[in-house]
Structure formats: structure tokens, C-alpha cells
Amino acid sequence: MTRLYNDPQAFADEMIDGFVAANSRWVRRVSGGVVRATRTEPGTVAVVVGGGSGHYPAFGGLVGRGLAHGAAMGNLFASPSAQQVHTVAATAHRGAGVLFSYGNYAGDVLHFDQAQERLRAEGIECRTVRVTDDISSAPADRADQRRGIAGDLTVFKVAGAAADAGYDLDGVVRVAERANERTRSFGVAFSGCTLPGADAPLFTVPEGRMGVGMGIHGEPGIHEADVPSADGLAELLVSSLLGEVPQSVDTVRGARVGVILNGLGSVKYEELFVVYRRVAQLLAEAELEVVDPEVGELVTSFDMAGVSLTLFWLDDELERLWGAPCDTPAYRKGALEPAELIDDTELAAETAAEIPPATAASRQVADVAVAALATMSRTIDEHVDELGRMDAIAGDGDHGIGMQRGVHAAVDAARAAHAAQAGAGTVLALAGDAWADRAGGTSGALWGAILRAVATEVGDERVPDAAALARGMRAATDAVLRFGAVVGDKTMVDALVPFADELETAVGDGAGITAAWARAADAAAAAAAASADLMPRMGRARPHAEKSLGTPDPGAHSFALLMRAVLTTTTNGRNAS
Structure with missing residues (x-):
């Protein structure tokens, strides 16, 4: 249970501020995360890592010489936004390109890819290596769909060491990809974690039982089992990982492996050492040579009780990079000479968004937009709470919290823009940016894209009619579809597409805004309800698709709820037409 917090909505920001204040020798604060406090040679590849907060020391605790150059840090269990990733990467860049590396989660993929596209458009070469070490999250023939857990560390460490050794971007990518291909992890959980302000954990495990193969966000495991002895757990972890040796490993006996026995938040170091005692014995019996083992908390899940084991199958180059010195707030190896600290004035200045001129008519429409938000x-x-419960059935249970963070930020941004005399298009665009920035995760990316697309069609000059709103929602749908989901995947798309289709049809039939929106909202609600019969093919629910049968997709359900909410705004006398 998390006891120490102020405003739960501000927890992640306050945590990062305190982390930086305590670690100014290593890191500097930038919007969206941290960068190295020490000077990096020009012409060095920048390794930028990241993900949701709540996993310390991942990700900010791994920024420093010999490891990452920057970390984009999202809200609790939510990916950083594209804007946050862009800011961190642009600040960390030293002229030789950027390598992004992060756990393979849908929200992180969406936001990091958006940031990568923007940086490339600005002339900064970028590449990405996603960590896919968790063997429980997909079979070996679909390893690219696996999620990243404690194996993040092996990839980040190898990439950071290679960059600081002077490898070019192609070289850093090469060793990072090989480290990922040769890293395997497997974990268990004994109890769930409780986020600040929540009155219940994201998930529970029956007393005396453990979830086998659970993810670091509380994604359900493969199955449940009785909690074994420490030796019994060691045997489960080691046998599971030795059952899938990477294809590139020529021979097992005599192979050298890096080992990480990772505590997920509430398992004490003393317990980990008891487990590692047997892990070391089993690896020796398998005639494996352990190199630089790590026992402790490297990737946590807030106060979750759980353990994971990682095997990193080394070759000569990977072993040299794995053992290279590094100096970060939470992870250190060897010894490095003192380095010069950067001056805070060297960090890129941040500027407030400009408010373009707008007509009086558009400012009146902006009032409606603020009311709708x-x-x-x-x-x-x-x-x-309902959205969180729905999401917890096959996902990680944070959809409600993420949506709440996003929509609150959108309202604040919209009100500020409206007070600054912004038109409707600018109000919606800035609201979308704020939603994506604060919510993070997949839903943040999608809602940011939706509001941005509608904003482009609405503009800052005229009063949009029903046809304009239909075009805006079609553009929003197209923007979301570019993220890869299709109807039937059990995502927000299952409600969004029917909404946009029915809105176009109703407008074509001659309906006004309110009548057309009502028909479209009904279509979205029906489609969201029907998603209960679908099996998820994307996102965190995909590995446990059968668990979600009978429950509507949370993203589709929340979309339908919000479209109905917008309708109540227009029927209460604030109709833009």
C-alpha cells in the first residue's frame, strides 16, 4: 500500500523533482524526464530510454556515464508522451543520432515512434530497439510481440557502453539488438501494487498463491500456483529460462551468462539472496559460467511483491560491454574518472505555445469546446473505477486513471487557451497535446490524435457545421487507424469507426449536429457493448485474450461514454450550429 503522497495526480512530477534534487551529481531535469548532468563528447550517440514511472530505478535511475544519456519518464505506469520523448532526446542529442530503447508496450511504441518521426523531420537520425525479454508474454515464434521487463537493463547497459566507447549509430544498434536477442526473463508475483490515491490494488493474488508469468504492470500471468519454497521458486525460474535458449547460442555447457535476480518492489533483499543461492547452484550444475550477477531491485512495479530472473547469454563483445564501468544514480560498475558537470543554461529553453489570432465566431465555438471537455x-x-475494473480483467487496470489524468489536463489546457482568446481549433489542439502529454499510454496517444485531427478541420475562423464535424471525426478515425489497430481487434477502434461512419451517414441524410451526433453516439455505444464478444489482438490484454471475453473493451467503452457526454453538452443549449 502506498502511504506517502500529496495530490495523487502530481505524484509522478513530485517524485521526479525529488529524484533530481537527490541526484544532481548524475542527472538534470528537463520537461518529460532527465538527461545526464555530465558533459558528453560531441559526436556521441545518445541512448535515450524510458517508460512509465513506478518502476524505479528504471528509467531515470539508469541515466549516467556508461549507460543512458536520457530517460523519458511518463506518469505512473503510463508511457511518456511523444512531446516528452522528443524533449529528452533533443536535449540529449550530441550530433551522432539517437537510439531509443524501451520495453515493448503499445503506448510506448506509439509515443516513441511519434517522437522519432518528428526528430527525423528535424534532421536528427534515430533508431529504435524494443526490449522483448519476457518469455511468458508470447511464444518463441512470436518473440517480437513479447514485452520488456527486467531484461531492459542488459540492452540499455550494452547500448550505453557502446555509445560511450565511440560506436557509431549502426554499431550501437547492432549490439543492442544482439543483447535483446540473447536476453530472456521470467517472473512471478505474490501480490498486487496500489497506486497513490487508489483504494485497492491494481490486481490481487489469492493468499498462498502466486501469479506465474505476471507482467510488471500487473498483466495476468500464465497461471496461478501455490507459493513454493525459495529453492522451489529458483528451480521454476531457472528451468523456465533454460527451456528456451537463444538460437544464436552455439552451446549451453560452458556458456557465459549475465544474471539478474530482480525484486519487483516488496520482496526483501534477504529473500532474494536466499533464492539466488539456489539459482547459482542450478546454473553451476548446468555448467554455465555466471558473469557479473545482479541481485536487487532493477525494474520494480511500485509495491508489487514479485521476483523475476533474467539470463543474458554473452559473447566476447557483449561481455566486455556488460562489464564496462558505469556511474548512474542506481547502478554502478567499476571506476570512472571525474567528469565535468554541464551548466543548466546549456539545456534547451522551453517556450509556451503561441496563440494564433481567431475570429469572434470561432472564440464562441471555443466556449462550446471547453464546455464539452x-x-x-x-x-x-x-x-x-468502473473503467479500471474492466481494464484489470485482462490488462493492468490503469485505463480509468490514465483517462482521468488526460481529460483533466485537456480541460486545464483548453480553459487556459480560451482565456487567452484562442479559437476553437487552437483550443482543441492544445487540449489534445495536453491529454497526450499527461495521460501517456495508448489512450493518451489516441485521444491526442483525435482532438488534433478535429482541431485541424474546425480551425480558428468559422463556425463548423455538421459536415465539418463529420469530416473532423473521419480525419480523427484515419489518424487512429494509422497506429495499426483495425475493427475487431478489441480496441477503441471498434467504437470509433462505427461512430464516424454513422455520423457521416446521418449528416448525408440531412440531420443537424445534435441529431447526427445522437445517432453516432448510439452506434458507438452498441459497438462498444458488442466488443465484449471479441478476443483482443493488440495491447496488454492480448496475451490473456480469453480472460476478456464477456467484458467490453475499456477503450471502446470510454469512447462511447464520452461521445454521449458531448451530446449532453449540445442538448443543454451549447450547440455550435
């Missing part, structure tokens, strides 16, 4: 915010507040 406020109604959406109240709707999410009313349903936040």
Missing part, C-alpha cells in the same frame, strides 16, 4: 471530464470522474 468539462462534461467529458466529469463523465470520466464518474466512471473511473
